Amino acid sequence: MKIKQLLISLIITSFVFNQSVFGAFGNKDAAKELGNDIPKEEFPESKDVEPKIEESSAEGSMLITGSVEEVNDVNLDDCLRLALGNNPKIQAAMQDVFAANARLRQTWANYFPQFSWQTGYTRIRQLQLSDVFKENLVYNYYLLGQISASQMLYDFGVTQNQATINKLDKKGYEIALTATVNDVVCEVKKAYYNLQYALEAKKVAEEMVDRYESFYNQAKAFYTAGTSPKVDVTIAEVNLSNSKLMLIQAEHGISIAMAKLSNTMGLPYASKYNVSDNLKYNPCEITLNEAVDIARTSRPEFKLADVRVEEARQNVKLSKKAYFPKLTVEGQYQIGGAHPASNYGYNFGGYLTFPTVNGALIKNQIKEAKALHYKEQATATGTKNDIYYEIQQAFYSMQEKKSSIPVAFLGLKQSKENYELSYGRYKVGVGNPVELKEAQVQYQDAMLQYYNSLYQFNSARAELEKFIGKNLVEGEVQLDLGNKKKKKSRSKKK
Numbered sequence: 179m180k181i182k183q184l185l186i187s188l189i190i191t192s193f194v195f196n197q198s199v200f201g202a203f204g205n206k207d208a209a210k211e212l213g214n215d216i217p218k219e220e221f222p223e224s225k226d227v228e229p230k231i232e233e234s235s236a237e238g239s240m241l242i243t244g245s246v247e248e249v250n251d252v253n254l255d256d257c258l259r260l261a262l263g264n265n266p267k268i269q270a271a272m273q274d275v276f277a278a279n280a281r282l283r284q285t286w287a288n289y290f291p292q293f294s295w296q297t298g299y300t301r302i303r304q305l306q307l308s309d310v311f312k313e314n315l316v317y318n319y320y321l322l323g324q325i326s327a328s329q330m331l332y333d334f335g336v337t338q339n340q341a342t343i344n345k346l347d348k349k350g351y352e353i354a355l356t357a358t359v360n361d362v363v364c365e366v367k368k369a370y371y372n373l374q375y376a377l378e379a380k381k382v383a384e385e386m387v388d389r390y391e392s393f394y395n396q397a398k399a400f401y402t403a404g405t406s407p408k409v410d411v412t413i414a415e416v417n418l419s420n421s422k423l424m425l426i427q428a429e430h431g432i433s434i435a436m437a438k439l440s441n442t443m444g445l446p447y448a449s450k451y452n453v454s455d456n457l458k459y460n461p462c463e464i465t466l467n468e469a470v471d472i473a474r475t476s477r478p479e480f481k482l483a484d485v486r487v488e489e490a491r492q493n494v495k496l497s498k499k500a501y502f503p504k505l506t507v508e509g510q511y512q513i514g515g516a517h518p519a520s521n522y523g524y525n526f527g528g529y530l531t532f533p534t535v536n537g538a539l540i541k542n543q544i545k546e547a548k549a550l551h552y553k554e555q556a557t558a559t560g561t562k563n564d565i566y567y568e569i570q571q572a573f574y575s576m577q578e579k580k581s582s583i584p585v586a587f588l589g590l591k592q593s594k595e596n597y598e599l600s601y602g603r604y605k606v607g608v609g610n611p612v613e614l615k616e617a618q619v620q621y622q623d624a625m626l627q628y629y630n631s632l633y634q635f636n637s638a639r640a641e642l643e644k645f646i647g648k649n650l651v652e653g654e655v656q657l658d659l660g661n662k663k664k665k666k667s668r669s670k671k672k
Contacts, residue, residue: 394411
């Protein structure tokens with residue numbers, strides 16, 4: 179029964195639908211309006227559904243309220259300066275250096291004299307009977323004070339060897355601090371370039387809104403004049419709405435990129451700020467061999483590998499000194515006795531103290547230290563190989579991004595010409611909206627591709643600077659194509 183009622187309802191619905199459609203085609207006036215009359219209740223215009231921005235939500239002053247200072251317009255140098263003073267990774271690495279320096283001073287403290295003071299009271303009842311009194315003696319013993327002083331004179335190089343290890347450990351943390359700074363600088367640069375790209379993407383979106391609005395106004399004028407159907411106006415309005423949506427997305431992309439940059443600087447709660455320069459091409463003329471040479475002297479991880487090998491070698495030397503004695507002088511002065519100050523005494527002397535020797539233990543400790551030394555040598559070789567590979571990868575990636583910039587610019591130029599031709603054809607009534615939209619989309623994609631090429635190149639350059647451990651200043655490295663020798667000249671950074 180239910181199936182029968184469902185079939186009847188479907189037949190009635192189909193009949194009503196067919197009557198409305200075929201009736202429209204049978205009537206000339208209705209056919210004329212078919213596809214042109216759009217109910218605004220179901221399909222409102224884009225301006226009617228745009229979000230309303232209240233005055234209270236408008237952006238206020240564009241200032242950074244960080245822990246260093248407040249700035250209005252920032253450039254890359256400002257961001258780097260703020261990051262060096264606020265990024266918590268750098269602060270943590272600096273504390274590691276301070277801690278390593280304190281450990282080194284603790285080792286040198288073995289050469290300083292040691293003082294101690296002791297006082298106490300003891301009540302003693304002897305276990306054995308006294309031969310004189312034929313009973314257990316019970317008496318009090320007072321120690322009003324005991325002052326002790328000792329000085330280590332020589333330990334056959336053990337302290338010196340420990341201090342050398344701690345020096346190398348401190349140097350390793352200093353190099354690690356430099357590596358952390360390099361990482362932070364690279365992150366800030368990439369985040370800054372990303373923010374510049376987001377700003378350029380917003381400009382592209384704003385330009386597209388203006389162009390689609392011109393397209394919409396032109397289509398509306400043609401429709402009013404009766405030379406084009408209402409569907410052209412609808413297509414133009416849909417394109418305009420989509421472009422406004424892309425503009426909203428671009429604006430939020432700026433907020434996300436700015437939040438990322440603020441976080442890399444160590445100022446996550448900073449207010450919004452302005453970027454004073456635009457995304458541009460920063461030339462970098464350097465060869466692969468030059469990059470490798472710079473890394474050998476500037477890359478922190480390259481130096482750190484050698485420091486770890488030397489530290490392991492010093493540990494081998496230290497493990498071999500487990501048999502060595504220690505020469506010490508010591509003196510004491512005591513006051514006390516049966517009454518708090520009834521007697522006094524003193525002693526002083528020198529001691530040559532030999533450690534407790536476990537031959538099997540020390541032998542295997544030496545073997546362990548040697549094995550760790552060989553391990554650090556192999557690790558250092560692998561680290562240097564990885565550094566060379568990273569430099570190669572970053573260098574060739576930068577060259578690829580550099581080569582794509584002129585191609586992207588040519589595509590931008592061609593797509594712009596194509597758009598201007600398509601728009602000119604549409605204005606004179608020769609073109610169609612589909613052709614114009616395709617040209618506009620191609621032009622928009624070409625602009626974004628060009629700015630993305632600049633962003634990718636600058637990011638690749640930042641990666642290369644990180645892997646070689648040095649900031650590349652324009653004009654610092656130049657090539658003489660005649661004799662292939664490097665010429666270094668100072669140039670002021672613009």
